[in-house]
Amino acid sequence: MSSRITLLLLAAIVFLPALLKEKPRWPMPEVRAVLTGSSTPMYRTGFINPAGDSDKIAMSHVASLAPLINDTKGAMAAAWYSGSREGARDVSIYLSRLDPNTGLWSKPRKVMDRHTASRDLGRRVKKVGNALLHMDTEDRLWMFYSTISEGGWSMSTIAYTHSLDGGLTWAKSRRMLLSPFLNLTNNVKNKAVALEDGSFLIPAYHELARKLPEAVRFDPITEKYEKRRMSRSGFPSGGVRAIQPALMEGDGGTLSALFRNMARNKGKSMNRAAYLSTSHDGGQTWSELTVTNLLNPNSGLDALLLSDGRMLAAANDTVKGRHRLSLLLSEDGGMSWKRIHKVEDEEPGNRNEFSYPFLARDTEGNIHLVYTYKRERIKHVMFNEAWITWIDQ
Numbered sequence: 001m002s003s004r005i006t007l008l009l010l011a012a013i014v015f016l017p018a019l020l021k022e023k024p025r026w027p028m029p030e031v032r033a034v035l036t037g038s039s040t041p042m043y044r045t046g047f048i049n050p051a052g053d054s055d056k057i058a059m060s061h062v063a064s065l066a067p068l069i070n071d072t073k074g075a076m077a078a079a080w081y082s083g084s085r086e087g088a089r090d091v092s093i094y095l096s097r098l099d100p101n102t103g104l105w106s107k108p109r110k111v112m113d114r115h116t117a118s119r120d121l122g123r124r125v126k127k128v129g130n131a132l133l134h135m136d137t138e139d140r141l142w143m144f145y146s147t148i149s150e151g152g153w154s155m156s157t158i159a160y161t162h163s164l165d166g167g168l169t170w171a172k173s174r175r176m177l178l179s180p181f182l183n184l185t186n187n188v189k190n191k192a193v194a195l196e197d198g199s200f201l202i203p204a205y206h207e208l209a210r211k212l213p214e215a216v217r218f219d220p221i222t223e224k225y226e227k228r229r230m231s232r233s234g235f236p237s238g239g240v241r242a243i244q245p246a247l248m249e250g251d252g253g254t255l256s257a258l259f260r261n262m263a264r265n266k267g268k269s270m271n272r273a274a275y276l277s278t279s280h281d282g283g284q285t286w287s288e289l290t291v292t293n294l295l296n297p298n299s300g301l302d303a304l305l306l307s308d309g310r311m312l313a314a315a316n317d318t319v320k321g322r323h324r325l326s327l328l329l330s331e332d333g334g335m336s337w338k339r340i341h342k343v344e345d346e347e348p349g350n351r352n353e354f355s356y357p358f359l360a361r362d363t364e365g366n367i368h369l370v371y372t373y374k375r376e377r378i379k380h381v382m383f384n385e386a387w388i389t390w391i392d393q
């Protein structure tokens with residue numbers, strides 16, 4: 001018997017009892033009143049980071065947001081990664097804070113790079129990537145980010161850190177162990193959802209060979225976590241290939257999720273559409289994925305729930321390409337969508353990419369959208385529900 005087979009058998013013996021053990025019930029999503037912002041329609045746009053002035057900061061991509069709860073009302077934090085190109089070793093994660101009194105973002109500060117990650121984690125990190133921000137109920141700002149030691153994004157693992165001062169200083173990073181074997185191919189993109197016991201649900205995904213969405217419940221006090229799959233398919237030979245879930249809280253603790261569709265074309269004409277699933281037990285189990293009418297050309301998207309129960313999504317609603325980014329509404333729980341506004345719309349090609357949208361509310365109820373602008377900058381749009389009502393007339 002080879003040593004490799006022996007190791008696999010030993011690993012199975014060690015982890016089999018844990019896999020067979022009955023898993024405890026998860027808490028339900030926290031019930032919170034949805035604020036709507038001012039009754040006067042408002043829509044503003046701007047950029048978070050300046051245009052790259054050197055080859056070292058020629059690319060910016062994949063931003064996330066979190067409200068700064070105990071700061072000035074309406075304050076937000078944003079994180080993204082920048083460098084010479086996507087996946088380069090000089091890529092770093094940056095953070096900026098929005099001052100709601102001036103409407104201006106602070107000068108971006110580097111908060112993580114491969115050297116810091118390598119030192120904190122005690123292992124070689126070749127590059128860093130997607131960064132997800134989340135503010136917990138105790139005013140701790142968490143950042144979950146991808147690290148890669150070998151290969152590309154499909155070989156990434158998730159690390160995390162937290163800040164007690166709104167992102168000015170950060171604790172030593174720790175590594176998430178989400179797989180009993182090599183712990184590879186886990187990543188993050190969209191916002192987490194708070195649960196009623198103070199823990200929160202992180203939408204993650206698996207990308208090596210199988211394309212699978214995952215729900216990770218994280219306890220910020222103990223820093224313990226556990227994972228559930230949100231789909232049972234995802235084989236490379238075909239079928240459902242859904243990643244990057246966008247979570248939305250609904251009535252009675254219901255959770256809904258929209259998914260990026262990575263189904264293979266196989267040379268045939270095919271209009272991909274986003275998938276939808278629901279959970280009624282805090283994200284432990286999910287319904288079978290169903291196909292919506294929201295076009296999705298294998299691109300990231302995000303969504304949130306409005307105060308009147310409708311769903312708002314930001315997505316590239318095209319057959320092919322990321323040259324158009326739209327805001328869309330659903331009145332039937334996410335199955336059918338209608339476009340209400342084109343945030344960006346240019347001709348395909350020529351670096352006309354407007355991608356990886358991220359939606360979040362501030363403490364005043366205003367809605368913020370950030371996204372990659374032509375792979376060069378992070379653009380920010382701020383609006384309220386009064387504007388949605390006005391534009392949807």
